[in-house]
């Protein structure tokens with residue numbers, strides 16, 4: 704690869720919807736913290752990449768021994784996900800070139816496969832805008848009336864669920880994240896920031912089992928996904944790895 708690859712992993716969320724005692728990235732999934740699964744998969748796909756891990760400045764659950772990358776740095780997270788990602792881009796400003804590729808992946812998506820990661824990379828490395836993993840919406844969409852009843856059935860034609868990673872050139876993404884707040888748009892992913900510049904990110908069909916652990920039920924679902932991926936040969940057991948000891952918060 705001619706340009707460098709940076710991985711940004713926003714992991715500064717509090718997991719409010721999960722409602723657990725620990726932020727969800729530290730909850731155990733097949734005997735390992737969620738964060739270790741996510742980093743292991745990114746490392747298996749991109750062992751030479753440089754990693755920026757966005758963590759809450761007061762995070763005392765994190766253990767640096769969990770990071771498999773040789774070139775990595777800890778960056779303070781911000782108030783929102785987009786602020787955490789912007790902080791990471793600011794932190795590497797002196798090292799990154801505008802043309803370098805940046806892949807942003809939620810720590811809360813530990814089931815992403817190496818195959819999807821490699822496919823997304825191959826597409827966005829050649830794309831003038833960049834893009835994201837996404838899945839076509841499969842269900843009928845209802846809009847509620849605010850009182851628990853259906854106000855309308857919305858067309859799902861052309862609708863996709865945004866997943867991560869989302870990948871763009873460093874210069875473009877930094878500019879987009881800096882400009883987006885002024886556009887009055889809710890920026891919940893990198894693509895929506897790039898869209899505010901009038902650009903159309905590429906949709907790259909990804910696996911539906913790349914779920915985001917958000918609610919309590921999702922943890923058990925993710926365990927089943929990991930087991931199914933191993934059973935089907937999609938993910939070698941070595942990537943799942945053995946259980947790890949967690950000393951800092953026990």
Ligand SMILES: Nc1ccn([C@@H]2O[C@H](COP(=O)(O)OP(=O)(O)OP(=O)(O)O)[C@@H](O)[C@H]2O)c(=O)n1
Nearest residue numbers: 713714715716717718719720782783784810811
């Ligand atoms: N200020 C924030 C908020 C979120 N994230 C990260 O962004 C990803 C997606 O966010 P989400 O699923 O909403 O995670 P939480 O913010 O932890 O969850 P909740 O909204 O339920 O509190 C997660 O990897 C989360 O750690 C972050 O780095 N910085």
Ligand SMILES: C[C@](O)(CO)[C@H](O)COP(=O)(O)O
Nearest residue numbers: 784809865866867891892915
């Ligand atoms: C970026 C994202 O994973 C795309 O689906 C998602 O938007 C992040 O989660 P949030 O709940 O919107 O913060």
